[in-house]
Amino acid sequence: MNDGGEIVLDVDDLRMRYGTHDVLRGVTFQARRGEVLALLGPNGAGKTTTIEILEGFRTRSAGRVDVLGDDPAHGGEAWRARLGIVLQSWRDHGKWRVRELLAHLGSYYPDPWDASELIATVGLTEHADRQVRRLSGGQRRRLDVAIGMVGRPELLFLDEPTTGFDPEARREFHDIVLGLSRTGGTTVLLTTHDLAEAEKLADRIVVLDGGRIVADGTAAELADRIAGEDEVAWTLDGRRHVASTRDATRFVRALFAEHGDAVAGLAVRPSSLEDTYLALVRQAEGRA
Amino acid sequence: MRTFRIGVARGLIELRQAFSGSELVNQLLWPVLTLVAIFFYRNREFRHTGIRLGGLVLPGVLGMFVALGMVLVIQYLTVEREDGTLLRARATPHGIRAYLVGKLVMTSGCVLAYLAILLVPGAFLVDGLRLGSVSSWFTLAWVVALGLVATQSVGAALGALVSSPRAAGLLTLPVMAVISISGVFYPITALPGWLQGIAQVFPVYWLGLGMRSALLPDGMASVELHHSWRHLETFGVLGAWAVAGLLIAPVVLRRMARRESGARVAAYREKALQRIG
Structure with missing residues (x-):
């Protein structure tokens, strides 16, 4: 929640187009300093393509991108030193020891974290002198x-930081990320x-679907804004009815005005963010 | 300069890793097997010349191990592109450059270690090596240095062009073929002329010749083509490969690095896991 911060990502x-296939069709969003922004979307929505363009790993087809004041397509090494990229490691640097690898990789940066301090922060102190290939999946992600x-x-x-995690590892990972964003002014x-x-x-969620941004706001705002229709169910003369409506209050008032006490078994289910999101995912899968 | 220093530090760490623990067995295997082979046919005579094969073969083998640095670089580049090491380097400032410096330091270190493993016991197994003179060490030094630059820069270029560790595995076949016609284990003069011609295009023959010229008495040049050590030609051919490698490698390596991304590494992983599963 940092509305006043400077814009670091624009x-x-x-x-982005591969051949005749449009992966991104006009994506627009911003992030402010210190903000944690989630790019949410079903598989194939274009999330990885977007993030790889911002990281400078991929060249876009069109549009304007500004990351920390530079175009990632031409970002130099000094620019890169201000970015952190959490890669999904697999088996690289398997022979390196944890502390040795962090101390080495730190030496590329002007003001690195102390390796031991960082190891403590992510909870790997016990494993600091282990070879990377001997770490468990969760330890490796840390x-x-x-x-x-x-x-x-x-x-x-x-x-996609927690793909393939068990619930325990996922929770630990979330705690680490929350800790990072709270302590420093790091934008995530x-x-x-x-x-x-x-x-x-x-702090803010941007929903990407089919190469377009379909929603952008806090979780509460999203539930409110993109919300769809509430579901109203009732029984009348022994028959069950279900209807969807944008405004459940008005709908129910009209229902009582028309039928009075004959309306029984009334139930109103407000649309949740989850419903909206699942609907988006279904839509996207229907197209694929 | 700082990048270079970090790269050297990286290479030395990896070199230490390559020669510690269970890795040591892998590292010693080939040089030791080669020594055993030399031991068994060291006393065989070459064409009634009175020259024993042991003395001819050991220097040639040293040259071959320098050339094998090329295979090592190709393997490292393809394996470490697949496992995400290169992407990690790309995500780090000056990472790719430091990675490459590190790889060349490490590979050169490995090759020099192989040479020591071969030469130190080999000097006791084989008669007639000329180890006491300054000029032989001088020749050895420039042949090895030029050979390392030539084979590793060409290896880096090939490693960038080859798509996977499997393809790199296939590439070792032509390398073995070249070694087999390069007069490493038996003098090249025993081969038909057209094969001699082909062999002289590649660095392996010249590395072997250079090593023999460094370690054998001058009279032994009579066994060679043109009855000469041909230092000028050795320098020319190795130098040409080095220049070609140094010109091409940065271009293709830059192209390779530009293409690495998380999605690509995920695809490599997917493919590799399918193969295993």
């Missing part, structure tokens, strides 16, 4: 976050297809 009408953080980045990217952009994760971690 994406305007970003487009190391990935530590590597992303080692240069004290102003902007941290996390692409994360992608996820998990609504609960976005709600838990992010």
